[in-house]
Amino acid sequence: MTDRLTMAESTNMRLRLPLLCIILEVILIILFGALVEYNDDTHAKLWNANKSHSATRDDYENEFYYRYPSFQDVHVMIFVGFGFLMTFLQRYGFSSVGFNFLIAAFSLQWATLMQGFFHGMHHGKIHVGVTSMINADFCTGSVLISFGAVLGKTSPVQLLVMAIFEVTLFAVNEFILLSMLGANDAGGSMTIHTFGAYFGLMVTRVLYRPNLDKSKHRNSSVYHSDLFAMIGTIYLWMFWPSFNSAITNYGDPQHRTALNTYYSLAACTLATFAFSALVNPEGKLDMVHIQNAALAGGVAVGTAGEMMLTPFGSMIVGFLAGTISVLGYKYLTPVLESKLKIQDTCGIHNLHGMPGVLGAVVGAVTSALASPGVYGDGVFADAETGKWNPQSRGGFQAISLAVTLGMALFGGLVTGFILKLPIYGAPPDTHCFEDGLYWEVPGEEEGHELNEVATPNEMEKLNS
């Protein structure tokens, strides 16, 4: 009994992590072998066959050329953006980038299967191409948002288990919203940000650690770790226009979404700097705000970005998003922790939660105000069929938000309890936010002073 308890409490990953990774990958490979096929645009024979059927289907019409540059931008956001954004902790850089890398690499494979399963099998097969790659990365983004809430307090095994459940529920929720309710959410204000945020917040609530302040001294940044985090921030900020536009329809919607997001983010940045200085007694800017709140403008136009929101509307939304995000970091996060026992390491409620809900509301309102005189056809699929009713559209968008919140909170609750089992090697309260538990960490720098390396005499001789 003692032995078993010791093992359960141990953080040793020697068997747990390899076993889980290998089992998962083997399952993935088997399922891919059974279920996944190239789609028409990636299959050697089908693409060629389709070409000969139609004189107008040229190479440049392959979806690759419409979507691949956007895919790569999204890819950078997932692996560099999220990964480095979380390196702000002084002793958790290896885990931030490394675990981000691991769970993203797993999630994108699992998401391909789950999304393919729900979003339409073709004769029992899942078809893949650049659009499925983008969607898989999107789903992965949702898991990484949740990772931000539990950052520093979980083992890699826990994170993989969380990803298994979250990806599955993400695909179900996405199916309900996009296929059943016919909602628009190209940039994922609801499906990605709201879902990922409230899922993660519920998980961290269930995993509440009353004695987390034993690791408090490591739950902060140092000078260079904040600069590494800014790499993540800036890449997320720059490529957000590609994120929101990556899977919109070709032509004007893709173009317009990128434009709207660009203006929303710019306005959001000015709001962030303004309120960061304003809420500080000495008027000093806070890196936490700049690193996070400046991105809220991208989240908040995730639904309406493809609509005729106009640059004017985008800037108002962005400005609001930046404002509530800074205020959330300053005033709401401490309350969530002290009153609701929600320990949100990265403040995902401020970056993804509230701005995601704002984005959903903006999307519902913009849909409800849409008219054929402004849109022609294009964004709203039912416009062409004449069954278009903007008010009911707005209603479906609003219902979608409610469904997302319900799915996220319920899913996070269940997943949280599963993650609470003492079998995953989670860090003890005294050793949170610490790479040393799961990584070989190098010693300190030696020979930093030049004359340790070579005496001036030696140096002179070498360079003579």
Place this chain on the structure above:
Amino acid sequence: MTDRLTMAESTNMRLRLPLLCIILEVILIILFGALVEYNDDTHAKLWNANKSHSATRDDYENEFYYRYPSFQDVHVMIFVGFGFLMTFLQRYGFSSVGFNFLIAAFSLQWATLMQGFFHGMHHGKIHVGVTSMINADFCTGSVLISFGAVLGKTSPVQLLVMAIFEVTLFAVNEFILLSMLGANDAGGSMTIHTFGAYFGLMVTRVLYRPNLDKSKHRNSSVYHSDLFAMIGTIYLWMFWPSFNSAITNYGDPQHRTALNTYYSLAACTLATFAFSALVNPEGKLDMVHIQNAALAGGVAVGTAGEMMLTPFGSMIVGFLAGTISVLGYKYLTPVLESKLKIQDTCGIHNLHGMPGVLGAVVGAVTSALASPGVYGDGVFADAETGKWNPQSRGGFQAISLAVTLGMALFGGLVTGFILKLPIYGAPPDTHCFEDGLYWEVPGEEEGHELNEVATPNEMEKLNS
């Protein structure tokens, strides 16, 4: 009176920065609401309408697909390239990346209005799309060049005020060059680099600080800050072909410009390493040269890059640019400071000033030597009309350089005096190059040694 003086000299940003940011953003939003519209390629109805009018206008002809990948590369240069290039200072990384972020987010909005206003209103409206996004980023680049001259010696409020004036004058100068003089300057050797450099140099001249050596010990790099700066350098270097080609005509000019810039930069890099070692008594390479001079080759083909400069010509220009840039850092910058009282923190005269002028001259000569036998039509708009006169073209290019220098020096002079008013919270001479004035700076790293985190005994127990 004493109170007022104290306030004026204080560096507290609590009211000044939020007030300015919020007022500026509100003005921007109002002007965008009144003046800005989607263009034909971003508007849902107009794009669709245009499609039905013409059978050949397909989705892949949307300007988005020609320009958006280039836009994203330019965007990376503006936010990561310029931002990280300036992190070389040991204690100014937050401000370098952060203020770069702030003034860029403001400038791109303001530039959209100013450039739209000067470059042709459509029935009283400014039309936006990916090309206006690139142009706004270009104008922003000019402001960031000037930022390099005053880096470490200005408050964020001062920088925003500088941006207001510089963007406005940039748009005027660009209008004179491109619309009135019909000059070619796709990569902005004149409009961006020469203008930004001499504007910034004049501003820093007016803001001359005789006692700046009180902060001298902070006006240098440390090991890791130089590596952060190399992130900026390498991104600028890699994406410069996209920068110079982003707004050229479609097809061969865009392709050729990228190619010419690629070769110019490669040759420039070899020159930079050669002269960096040559001018050092011990033959050691200097990070300042590598970080900056290796980029001069991109600046110097900003005008002629779209022309039939040939790889051969590009490499000669790049080699020259790298050479003068290193020599400038070594021999000219100290003289500019001691004799002309120009304190140029980043050495923008060597990276943007002289190479920009070189680029303008190369552009004028290449234009003057152009012939229809080489070009057909394409680069030179008047070639088709038969009014083509290469010599007069070369002349207009030369006049453009003179106009740019005049506008930049005059604008920098006026702006410098405005920035000298003691109301912006500029840092005192003793506290330049220091993040701590405007940022919450984290303390030093704790628990870096593993056995502080856990005694070997504890560790063993955890991992057993």
Place this chain on the structure above:
Amino acid sequence: MTDRLTMAESTNMRLRLPLLCIILEVILIILFGALVEYNDDTHAKLWNANKSHSATRDDYENEFYYRYPSFQDVHVMIFVGFGFLMTFLQRYGFSSVGFNFLIAAFSLQWATLMQGFFHGMHHGKIHVGVTSMINADFCTGSVLISFGAVLGKTSPVQLLVMAIFEVTLFAVNEFILLSMLGANDAGGSMTIHTFGAYFGLMVTRVLYRPNLDKSKHRNSSVYHSDLFAMIGTIYLWMFWPSFNSAITNYGDPQHRTALNTYYSLAACTLATFAFSALVNPEGKLDMVHIQNAALAGGVAVGTAGEMMLTPFGSMIVGFLAGTISVLGYKYLTPVLESKLKIQDTCGIHNLHGMPGVLGAVVGAVTSALASPGVYGDGVFADAETGKWNPQSRGGFQAISLAVTLGMALFGGLVTGFILKLPIYGAPPDTHCFEDGLYWEVPGEEEGHELNEVATPNEMEKLNS
């Protein structure tokens, strides 16, 4: 005699490096002037002329739009990916990024000439465009792989001399494989990775230093240098789909290659984490594995990625590649050093050598199993002519691997002996892995504590 010996042993670069750089660049410029021309897609007149001949040749058919986004991704891999991957050493960051920059800038120019010379002159001229840019970057990648083996033990002059020979032999080997043997190797498992790895391993074998342990204390990482290295890793990982697909045929092959590489890398990452924890006695992850082995999946589908490998097949290959790579780092590298005297600083045998050979074998098998029923036409050029014989194809692929290994080992041997001449200023055994020999290295950080910058009293006054 003594004087000459002293000079030969000196590491002073003052004359050697500038002289070599300038001579090389002058030769390059002359050869470019004599031999290099714009191709049809970059030439102002030819592009226009071709357009008027054919009604269907529109701007969007310029190869620029098919390949330039991929080119930029490859470019990032070469300069940021390789450059930062090698910054893991505690005191060699300047040299890692800086020498990577120098030899890449040289190699891409020299490669343009060598590849142009071998791959078909047009009336005595080499034609350049985006495809030649990608190919030149590919060849450069091979040199940078070899750089990884000798990292920390060579002077920049030695590296440039190595690049001269390696680029030349690369072009010969590539010509034999692609033009004479008709092999497929779009992502360069053989031409780039296998060649670069075994070339570099042979060079480092010849340059064996029995007393290298005198610099052992510097041949390791520190905390922040490992994070810089992760920037390189993640960029290589993200953009590898672009690398493998950059020069495949348009349409489905380009699309399919990116897709296969994406899945291979994802599976490889899970294998890497699994085996990294498994081979460590305490179950801790090792940054060396994560930084390197996770990339082996990209190497191993470099040949077969464009074929109908299927995601299923790609994932199996990726999983195997990650596994052998980690095991290689753990068990093979120490043996190679102790038994075979191969000092492989970055472990290129594990990242490029073995996975490259695996990729070649996978490519041969996939070719041998190909059938027209699966492919139609497209990937295999001879399929259309009816002369298609999969078995002989597989055979030619296998012969190509053997040729590559022979060329690499022989070329590395000869080049190694050339680099052994005591005239290049190589570092002494006591000063390997040390930036200070070739760079001006800044002193330590001053004023890191806030109260050195300003006493609390002063600060308060400033902010009042």
